[in-house]
């Protein structure tokens with residue numbers, strides 16, 4: 001089964017967890033990974049799905065050994081393992097990141113459906129991200145809606161600055177990339 005069919009099948013079974021019907025387009029994946037490179041250091045991808053963004057992260061020169069994927073769905077994890085040898089794949093919630101010793105990340109690339117999560121869960125995920133992020137690291141996240149992808153109160157409470165990135169029309173639906181850094 002190809003990745004699109006696999007993604008759609010899982011999206012029908014777990015709509016609230018996946019929050020999309022098709023994987024991200026190549027254009028969106030490139031916009032998400034475009035600021036990364038061989039010197040970024042360790043990178044974590046949250047909600048890797050069937051790996052469209054993973055592929056672009058590696059294409060930017062991030063070494064497989066520097067990349068850790070967090071993905072809740074075991075079917076997706078199986079597909080990711082087959083496609084990306086040498087990449088660490090964690091079939092567990094992204095919020096476990098710091099607890100399992102992931103640290104000093106130069107970037108966190110997330111396609112988690114943050115805005116459809118309760119603020120408490122957003123807080124928990126972002127707190128884990130900040131515990132694992134290097135001081136100058138960035139969190140990159142896309143959203144389909146007109147507003148930034150983090151609840152403003154969560155952003156304020158955690159002392160984050162938001163940067164508006166490119167809009168990608170060639171995606172289903174169109175999306176915009178944002179990044180967050182410590183203020």
Ligand SMILES: C[S@@+](CC[C@H](N)C(=O)[O-])C[C@H]1O[C@@H](n2cnc3c(N)ncnc32)[C@H](O)[C@@H]1O
Nearest residue numbers: 018020023024047048049071072073093094111
């Ligand atoms: C919108 S899909 C994005 C998939 C892929 N990155 C892409 O862009 O095509 C969101 C993914 O996040 C995963 N997910 C949702 N909540 C999660 C969590 N707390 N920790 C890890 N993965 C999660 C879902 O299983 C799903 O694969």
